[in-house]
Amino acid sequence: MDSISEVIGAIHAGRPSASRVHMYGAWGMRLPRIQGIGFHVVLHGAGWLVPESGRPVPLRAGDVALVPYGKSHGLSHTDEDGIHRLAPLELPTARHGTMPADFEVILGCYRLDHGQLHRFLRDLPPVIVAPLDPERHVQRRALIDLLTAEVSQELPGTGVTRPALVDLVLVDALRHVADRSGPDGGDTVADRGIAAALREIHAVPQQQWTVQRLGEIAGMSRSVFKRRFTAQVGRPPMTYLIDWRLNRGARLLRETKAPLATIARQVGYSSEYAFANAFRRKFGVAPGRFRAQVTA
Missing domain, CATH: 1.10.10.60 (Homeodomain-like)
Structure with a gap:
């Protein structure tokens, strides 16, 4: 078994969650440190991921931002806000009637209240962005559409479908990481x-x-x-x-x-x-x- 499959198997000890958030105007939010793996799927608009240290990372629609070991970070409409200037996120964020949002994002994570992160995740950078290439990433676009539909309403079977879709989005993002590491991604046992x-x-x-x-x-x-x-x-x-x-x-x-x-x-x-x-x-x-x- 490859390391990505091991990672997904290991994080199943945790609790998955995914929420759709709409932001308006001069928006910004600070997300707390968690024990686990977090990810953001940008549905609409553009913004910046603000790490605890280092330069903000640009985000655009279709991007999946991975926070592999749950470090505190922020999301903002501008790259000029430091993380400590951002207000803590409060869920749920209500939609302003029928007004289109300036930024829409799915906030997802697996919280590992017990146990430890897989070594594959601990060895990654604190923030990784997998940009969307519409021609190459047809599968990701389909996954994002399915996950968006699932987190937008409560339907029978959501307790099964939502974690499964979270898994698939994470696999797609981790494959991006492996692709950047070379042909084998450093995640298989050669012997x-x-x-x-x-x-x-x-x-x-x-x-x-x-x-x-x-x-x-x-x-x-x-x-x-x-x-x-x-x-x-x-x-x-x-x-x-x-x-x-x-x-x-x-x-x-x-x-x-x-x-x-x-x-x-x-x-x-x-x-x-x-x-x-x-x-x-x-x-x-x-x-x-x-x-x-x-x-x-």
């Missing part, structure tokens, strides 16, 4: 043996994997496999396995009503108690409370 082991972990996390068994799948000795896996993936095999199991468990807690004992077995734990202890160590909260918080 076929390591890639084979990763596929098995992802497909069957409940298997009682050992470094020895994964090394056999990779066609390597235990020591060579552990060394190469850690170098290419950034974590030792068992640490990666535990993280993958618990991220998948968090997603099942958020998206299903399955009992804790069932989820524990599905992600490779022999008992609900063992799963709960490991989950609490990673996310800092018990599975039951986590489910209550993210589904509230």
